[in-house]
Amino acid sequence: xxxxxxxxxxxxMDLRCVMNALxxxxxxxxxxxxxxxxxxxxxHCSSFGLPVSKSTRTHxxxxxxxAGLIRQVDRGNSRMAHLRRAxxxxxxxxxxxxxxxxxxxxxxxD
Amino acid sequence: xxxxxxxxxxxxMDLRCVMNALxxxxxxxxxxxxxxxxxxxxxHCSSFGLPVSKSTRTHxxxxxxxAGLIRQVDRGNSRMAHLRRAxxxxxxxxxxxxxxxxxxxxxxxD
DNA sequence: GGCTAGGTACGGCAAGGATCGAACCTCATC
DNA sequence: GATGAGGTTCGATCCTTGCCGTACCTAGCC
Numbered sequence: 001x002x003x004x005x006x007x008x009x010x011x012x013m014d015l016r017c018v019m020n021a022l023x024x025x026x027x028x029x030x031x032x033x034x035x036x037x038x039x040x041x042x043x044h045c046s047s048f049g050l051p052v053s054k055s056t057r058t059h060x061x062x063x064x065x066x067a068g069l070i071r072q073v074d075r076g077n078s079r080m081a082h083l084r085r086a087x088x089x090x091x092x093x094x095x096x097x098x099x100x101x102x103x104x105x106x107x108x109x110d
Numbered sequence: 111x112x113x114x115x116x117x118x119x120x121x122x123m124d125l126r127c128v129m130n131a132l133x134x135x136x137x138x139x140x141x142x143x144x145x146x147x148x149x150x151x152x153x154h155c156s157s158f159g160l161p162v163s164k165s166t167r168t169h170x171x172x173x174x175x176x177a178g179l180i181r182q183v184d185r186g187n188s189r190m191a192h193l194r195r196a197x198x199x200x201x202x203x204x205x206x207x208x209x210x211x212x213x214x215x216x217x218x219x220d
Numbered sequence: 221g222g223c224t225a226g227g228t229a230c231g232g233c234a235a236g237g238a239t240c241g242a243a244c245c246t247c248a249t250c
Numbered sequence: 251g252a253t254g255a256g257g258t259t260c261g262a263t264c265c266t267t268g269c270c271g272t273a274c275c276t277a278g279c280c
Binding site: 054055056060076078 | 237238240241242246247248
């Protein structure tokens with residue numbers, strides 16, 4: 001079962017759940033940005049420039065977290081997100097390569 | 111641009127569109143079944159045992175077709191579907207392997 | 221030609237989910 | 251302790267979409 005913060009274990013990850021998370025353009029944009037980052041780089045949840053309100057952002061990050069795509073950790077006041085690269089590579093080999101080769105069409109965020 | 115029947119060319123395929131198509135359990139089930147089949151095997155659209163009406167089936171197959179996952183060809187009265195294996199392997203290498211390794215949890219069809 | 225089976229198109233209904241604002245919580249800072 | 255920034259939760263709204271039935275089209279068959 002997922003931990004208290006909703007992170008599934010590597011074995012619990014479900015491909016359809018991941019697909020569903022990636023089907024949304026905002027969420028794909030976040031994951032695509034994380035994939036391009038350096039290994040395990042942590043990013044502020046508000047650093048992706050999502051054109052939505054705080055509550056909507058929380059909603060999208062929860063879906064990404066519950067799908068197992070990202071891990072969120074508390075850093076004092078803020079919350080940092082980073083790709084679960086090792087878990088994803090182990091559980092869904094090739095997935096991150098696919099995303100890397102198909103970057104999100106961002107409105108000027110490259 | 112897609113042809114008259116809505117099949118996108120290999121270059122037109124969009125990963126998010128594919129993800130969106132695969133996010134639905136019924137559609138994932140269809141693609142998962144096709145992936146397990148022999149190379150380029152054609153299947154009757156009604157041979158997947160989808161628990162929905164004809165019109166809903168048409169709806170789902172259209173989405174799969176427009177995403178580029180399957181190709182539908184007229185065979186007289188019926189319409190046969192087959193995986194666009196070569197196109198998918200070229201455009202999204204590793205995707206079909208992911209699906210193959212994560213079969214749909216079918217209600218008694220294994 | 222008439223019938224049937226397989227598919228599609230259309231209109232409508234209902235569930236899911238993307239969105240927001242407001243209220244609240246927590247931590248860091250002053 | 252007060253303040254402010256960053257996040258979450260809640261309730262409401264609205265749009266998408268999965269679903270169906272009906273009507274219609276086409277091909278094959280009698």
